[in-house]
Amino acid sequence: MLISRKFIKWKVLLCLGVTGVLVVLLHNKSHRHSDLDTFSDVAENFNLRRNGGSLKNSQKLEGDAQHFEEKSERDTNLSVRTNYSELSNRTKSELLAKVPLPLNSVTKRPILVESVKQNTSNRSVVDNIEKHAEVIQESGSQNLTDVKPPPRKAEYSDCATAKVMPPYTYPEYTAVVSAHGSGNTWARYLIERATGVSTGSYYHDPKLYNGGFLGEMSNPLHRNTIAVKTHHPFQRKDIVFQNAIVIVRDPFDVVLAERNRLVSQNGHTAVVSESYFKGPEWEKFARGHSRYWEHSCRECITIPNYLIVYYSDLKTNLERELRRMLKFLKVEPDEKRIACTLAFPEGKFRRPKKERTFDPFTKELIEEINGHIRNVSELFRINNIAPLPFQEKPLLGVFPT
Numbered sequence: 001m002l003i004s005r006k007f008i009k010w011k012v013l014l015c016l017g018v019t020g021v022l023v024v025l026l027h028n029k030s031h032r033h034s035d036l037d038t039f040s041d042v043a044e045n046f047n048l049r050r051n052g053g054s055l056k057n058s059q060k061l062e063g064d065a066q067h068f069e070e071k072s073e074r075d076t077n078l079s080v081r082t083n084y085s086e087l088s089n090r091t092k093s094e095l096l097a098k099v100p101l102p103l104n105s106v107t108k109r110p111i112l113v114e115s116v117k118q119n120t121s122n123r124s125v126v127d128n129i130e131k132h133a134e135v136i137q138e139s140g141s142q143n144l145t146d147v148k149p150p151p152r153k154a155e156y157s158d159c160a161t162a163k164v165m166p167p168y169t170y171p172e173y174t175a176v177v178s179a180h181g182s183g184n185t186w187a188r189y190l191i192e193r194a195t196g197v198s199t200g201s202y203y204h205d206p207k208l209y210n211g212g213f214l215g216e217m218s219n220p221l222h223r224n225t226i227a228v229k230t231h232h233p234f235q236r237k238d239i240v241f242q243n244a245i246v247i248v249r250d251p252f253d254v255v256l257a258e259r260n261r262l263v264s265q266n267g268h269t270a271v272v273s274e275s276y277f278k279g280p281e282w283e284k285f286a287r288g289h290s291r292y293w294e295h296s297c298r299e300c301i302t303i304p305n306y307l308i309v310y311y312s313d314l315k316t317n318l319e320r321e322l323r324r325m326l327k328f329l330k331v332e333p334d335e336k337r338i339a340c341t342l343a344f345p346e347g348k349f350r351r352p353k354k355e356r357t358f359d360p361f362t363k364e365l366i367e368e369i370n371g372h373i374r375n376v377s378e379l380f381r382i383n384n385i386a387p388l389p390f391q392e393k394p395l396l397g398v399f400p401t
Contacts, residue, residue: 159340162192162199164215167222173239174227174329175303178247179296180289181258183311184229187247188213189347190314191227194322194338195331200225202235211348226329231296233303244303245325249311250390251293251369252361255286277360286365294372301383308380312389318345366393 176191176199178184185208188199198215201208209216215225220239233241249257259282263272276282300306307328313321319342326333361369370392377388 154336154339154343156340156344159193159196159337159344162196162212162214164198164218165224165226167224170223170226172242173220173223174243175233175241175245176227176229176247177233177241177244177296177300177303178231178249179251179254179258179293180231181254181256181261182247182249183314184231184247186347187245187309187314188227188229190318190322190341190345191245191325191329193341193344193347194326194334195226195329196334196337197226197331199227199229201229202232203229226331233300241303242305243328244300244306245328246297246300246303246306246308247311248297248308248388251290251372252393253311254293255289255369256360258289259285274356274358274360277356282360283362283365286361287368290365290369290372294376297376298379301379301385308385310386310389318342361393363395366395369393 176184176187178187192199192213198213198218200215200218200220201213202220204217205213206216218225220228227245228239228241230241233244256277259276260272263276301308307324309321309325319338322338322341323333373388373390373392380386380388
């Protein structure tokens with residue numbers, strides 16, 4: 001009898017314990033949805049009041065809804081604070097990808113930033129989160145996963161190579177043409193970097209070939225380079241250029257650059273002594289080369305299809321001029337190669353600029369070269385070509401003797 005009473009007592013206690021556990025579980029489940037049910041009721045009643053209820057009741061319900069939003073924001077802030085200790089050891093990228101950034105209704109700042117400041121003493125963590133949070137605010141997004149990463153920095157390897165194409169890839173001959181000293185080699189470098197295809201040449205210069213111009217030694221008749229360098233487009237009877245990129249530079253600079261090249265024995269980057277820019281020999285050279293500059297401009301625009309590219313525009317607006325040349329060459333722009341070319345525009349064959357202690361152009365030379373500039377300017381105007389970006393050189397009254 002005693003055993004039966006103890007057994008019954010134990011059985012009753014067990015039932016009471018199970019019942020208590022069930023009550024607690026049901027209570028938690030009900031509590032978990034209470035906020036959602038409350039918000040749904042507020043929203044539903046608010047819509048009813050707006051559609052047919054009194055203004056007073058509508059205002060009351062509107063206040064209830066605002067109170068609920070503020071409560072939700074506080075809960076979110078609390079949740080972020082609670083979870084931050086869990087995320088603090090993760091990498092920055094994982095942290096930024098995982099944690100959303102709801103905005104505080106008072107400060108209008110991402111809640112995560114405020115939470116981090118209050119939950120960590122690590123200043124570098126705060127600075128990183130602060131920086132990314134400002135990006136979020138400027139972009140109008142509330143989630144760091146919506147923000148695109150910063151653009152990748154261009155590397156020279158992105159455009160370092162240019163290949164020679166199989167023979168007869170190109171149906172027509174295209175020239176890169178200019179007067180000597182106008183920047184023809186530099187233009188070739190830019191074209192090769194932007195297109196990934198080698199340019200050829202009439203001149204087969206081993207220095208340029210060894211310097212990376214792999215199409216330098218190719219036979220232009222094979223039409224396996226995207227364009228061919230020449231200073232005299234009608235020199236060969238077996239090649240007729242249908243297209244030409246024409247590089248035009250200020251003739252005063254052209255004369256100086258070509259004098260450097262010739263005196264240094266075909267040095268593409270050499271700068272020679274100032275003594276070579278004085279005396280009768282220098283003046284004779286300057287007159288002859290400036291006349292050739294005008295002749296070259298006249299000759300180039302007789303090619304059926306040409307594109308005038310001013311050297312000074314390559315210096316001041318390289319991206320625009322690159323895209324013009326690509327369009328003329330019928331090459332689809334490769335943004336990665338363009339970015340690389342813009343990041344590494346110089347190449348190996350750019351002559352360093354050296355300031356001279358005197359002006360090598362006499363009054364007579366200035367007047368003669370200015371005459372050539374006027375003639376070409378009028379020629380371009382008649383042919384609806386963009387005006388020359390350089391002007392006649394002023395007479396300042398101090399000339400070399």
